[in-house]
Amino acid sequence: MIGPVLPSSGVSTPLGLDAVRPAPGFWGDRIGLNREVTLAHCRERMEREGWIANFRGELPRRGRESSDAEVYKLLEGLAWADHPALPELAGVVARAQEADGYLNTRWKHARYTDFEWGCELYCHGHLIQAGIARLRTHGEDELTQVARRAADHVCDRFMDTAETCGHPVVETALVELYRATGVERYLEMARRFVERRGLPALGDVEFGRGHFQDDVPVRRASVFRGHAVRALYLACGVVDVAVETGDAGLLEAVEAQWAATVARRTHLTGGMGSRHFGESFGEDFELPPDRAHAETCAGIASFMLAHRLLLATGDVRHADLAERTLYNVLATSPAPDGESFFAANPLQARTPAERAPWSAAACCPGNLARTFAALPAYLAAADGAGVRIHHHTPAEIRHAGLVLKVETGYPWSGRVAVTVAERGTGPIALRVPSWAVGATLSYGETRRVVAPGYAVAEVDGGWRPGDVITLDLPVVSRWTVPDARIDALRGSVAVERGPLVYCAESAGDDPPLARVVVRPDAAVEHVVDGAVELDVKAALISGAPTGWPYTAEMETPDEEPITLRLVAYHRWGEHGPATMRVWLPVDTARSRYLEEV
Numbered sequence: 001m002i003g004p005v006l007p008s009s010g011v012s013t014p015l016g017l018d019a020v021r022p023a024p025g026f027w028g029d030r031i032g033l034n035r036e037v038t039l040a041h042c043r044e045r046m047e048r049e050g051w052i053a054n055f056r057g058e059l060p061r062r063g064r065e066s067s068d069a070e071v072y073k074l075l076e077g078l079a080w081a082d083h084p085a086l087p088e089l090a091g092v093v094a095r096a097q098e099a100d101g102y103l104n105t106r107w108k109h110a111r112y113t114d115f116e117w118g119c120e121l122y123c124h125g126h127l128i129q130a131g132i133a134r135l136r137t138h139g140e141d142e143l144t145q146v147a148r149r150a151a152d153h154v155c156d157r158f159m160d161t162a163e164t165c166g167h168p169v170v171e172t173a174l175v176e177l178y179r180a181t182g183v184e185r186y187l188e189m190a191r192r193f194v195e196r197r198g199l200p201a202l203g204d205v206e207f208g209r210g211h212f213q214d215d216v217p218v219r220r221a222s223v224f225r226g227h228a229v230r231a232l233y234l235a236c237g238v239v240d241v242a243v244e245t246g247d248a249g250l251l252e253a254v255e256a257q258w259a260a261t262v263a264r265r266t267h268l269t270g271g272m273g274s275r276h277f278g279e280s281f282g283e284d285f286e287l288p289p290d291r292a293h294a295e296t297c298a299g300i301a302s303f304m305l306a307h308r309l310l311l312a313t314g315d316v317r318h319a320d321l322a323e324r325t326l327y328n329v330l331a332t333s334p335a336p337d338g339e340s341f342f343a344a345n346p347l348q349a350r351t352p353a354e355r356a357p358w359s360a361a362a363c364c365p366g367n368l369a370r371t372f373a374a375l376p377a378y379l380a381a382a383d384g385a386g387v388r389i390h391h392h393t394p395a396e397i398r399h400a401g402l403v404l405k406v407e408t409g410y411p412w413s414g415r416v417a418v419t420v421a422e423r424g425t426g427p428i429a430l431r432v433p434s435w436a437v438g439a440t441l442s443y444g445e446t447r448r449v450v451a452p453g454y455a456v457a458e459v460d461g462g463w464r465p466g467d468v469i470t471l472d473l474p475v476v477s478r479w480t481v482p483d484a485r486i487d488a489l490r491g492s493v494a495v496e497r498g499p500l501v502y503c504a505e506s507a508g509d510d511p512p513l514a515r516v517v518v519r520p521d522a523a524v525e526h527v528v529d530g531a532v533e534l535d536v537k538a539a540l541i542s543g544a545p546t547g548w549p550y551t552a553e554m555e556t557p558d559e560e561p562i563t564l565r566l567v568a569y570h571r572w573g574e575h576g577p578a579t580m581r582v583w584l585p586v587d588t589a590r591s592r593y594l595e596e597v
Helices: 026-048 067-080 086-094 120-137 142-158 170-181 184-196 228-245 248-264 296-313 316-330 363-378 592-596
Strands: 020-022 348-353 380-383 386-389 395-399 402-408 415-422 428-432 439-443 446-450 453-457 468-472 477-480 492-497 500-506 516-528 531-540 562-568 578-581
Touching: 020 026, 020 363, 026 067, 026 363, 067 086, 067 120, 067 363, 086 120, 086 142, 120 142, 120 170, 120 363, 142 170, 142 184, 170 184, 170 228, 184 228, 228 248, 228 296, 248 296, 248 316, 296 316, 296 363, 316 363, 316 500, 380 395, 386 395, 386 402, 415 428, 428 468, 439 453, 446 453, 477 516, 492 516, 492 531, 516 562
Parallel strands: 386 428
Antiparallel strands: 020 395, 348 578, 380 386, 395 402, 402 415, 415 468, 428 453, 439 446, 439 468, 477 492, 492 500, 500 562, 500 578, 516 531, 531 562
């Protein structure tokens, strides 16, 4: 099995890169673009910035303390993509490793002197993950040996201390290396790192120990808090440790934290992280659209966590959040050319914004590159004797002799057709998203309405070539009202269609989104370049306030309504700088619309 997450137990087992082959379509196109363009773009930029030169010993060293990790993310992406550029770059990295396995271009003369911000173990974690990717796709070679030596160094140095890193990721890397090699001390080291956090293990900082999830032990936490990426990577490691050690209590703890976070600290898009200050979660229901950080890396970490929880528990809620995050965070970051990216993903841009080809930190491009390269391994799983399809996209899926060809126009249309190409047995389950009330499943003489969850198709005597299973999902637009406890969103609505969140965008302030109010009638659909755009009724607030304090009666919508065009959130800004908003204020002069939504 080839993939980034291969637990030894759980409700289902992921089908790897060797079993799932995407075809042209929403995700297949992005996976191909990543391999052909984004990986090379990342390599060229890291060379230009001097981050790769750091491994050659060129002075002065360039980049932030975590820049080594970005090179390792690139190596991991190259490994999953089986890219020919890997050996040369791996050789550059290998020659920089010290005799005891330590490898860091920033701290080699002052090892482990800054656990809070130094990111040394974080960098080692990403190096180990790159080595695992190479081991599973290629076998033992120079990169895998470098990763093993780094892991052995970490175990030798930290097994019997009380120390840990301010930026988690080494935990999940060590567990996955244990899964790949069977060396038990890697799992034990990861377990100790998890149990140390919150004792506390780190010094206090201006953001507080919660920034590092070091304020309370993992088992006693009730919700994710602090720096969003750190919190979510740690949670991934906690799930991995819990699964491999059989620690049901630890798994239950992180499940409860996940549920509380999704219910109270997650944006409509699936984005996590409300505050730019500290790139952190806010308090419960603190979800301002314009101040949301919702970093792409946090979205990736959330997707990885949801996938792990899905495999461990089989709870479809985790697949639903993974899908929401895939389409509305991960798909949003890269431009169509694969060479520029959003790092933050707010739900409102008051001033024109656009994707950037690179930045001083640039943690997101390489993270996207490795995730898209491994994405096929997240799409489907083996569930006992059958196949479970988590995410709908054109692909060929192989398992235990059964070969399936998936054809779909999802997410723009809701029909998913699964054709049996080679004979096999076992149930075939297709996920029905939580919004898809009234979906139908058809095969042979069977046709039935299926509820959200997994719709299972089974036949006596096995599947024969030419058998077709069809899932029809009601992909139509719907208005979404926010939880009344979210102060920043009261009086607003948003539009969703299938798994996609929609937004209004404006280039040149036409229309001026700051003056728009909407009237939530039925949306009118238009197909533009293969994508569905929506027209909704709206008006512009034309009058300026005439006094203070301000009241709603002081604003008067124009007599003639305007038509507001909405695009899928992941497509905003594709044509240049634009303002944008997801949550749209309702026309207060016609407040009855709120009651009708």
